[in-house]
Amino acid sequence: MPGEVREVEKTGKNIEEAVEIALAELEIDREDAEIEILEEGNKGLFGIIGNRAARVIVKEKKRPEKIIRAFIEKVFEAMHIEAEMQLRTDGDHFYVNFHGKDLGILIGRRGDTLDALQYLVSLAVNREVQKRVRIILDVEEYRRRREETLMRLAQRLSEKVRRTQKHVVLEPMNPQERRVIHTALQNDPAVYTFSQGNEPYRKVVISPKK
């Protein structure tokens, strides 16, 4: 089961040795391990009397970075996509940006494919880690550029609404994109925004303030 945590219990002359044996068996590095000491171990008097072995439990720590990388690498291999992956994190959010040739396929129509993959990687990772993480996938800064485009669009349309005093209905957008428009205009003195319709055809409306 992928959700299962791999762990082993090992004994050694001292804690150090017991841990080493466990790490070797799990084939992991120390930074990926959680170590629980069951028995400190005791050399005993003159190393003869009361000699006790050290006993530890070593668990594999599920680090999100590792799971994200492994998942993406496998998926890209199966999709015959070659891309460079950059991952940065603030602990809760994991931003993964891809660079490479012909990655248009990875973005899809208006980011559909990227959104789908982002959703799947998020499910795959969050079922394995204890603390929920948010994963954002991007291709060549596509999302950031799209956000800038939407903000410029919002400003342009707000001016138009102010001038004409008629509302404007935007193209259907996904929730993240709609949020960009709402946020861009939330402090605009002349217009207000709301969404109408049902997903996936929900649209933002920009209306003049009376």
Added chain:
Amino acid sequence: MKKLVEILARSLVDYPDKVEVNQVEGEKSIILELRVDEDDMGKVIGKQGKIAKAMRTVVKAAAAKEGKRVVLEIIK
């Protein structure tokens, strides 16, 4: 294509060993039949089919690269 569906499905379910994908290849289209453990059906379909839809989107993108049409069916 079959490999891709296996990878996606196995990373979502509780019983990855029970994931089976059958690929039926036509001239222009591919049909992928996905079977999972009964208890895992929800894990590959999702609320209102959201997970199944995401898998289809990714699989379609991969197929488009090869110039093929692809249908992903989840079989009970």
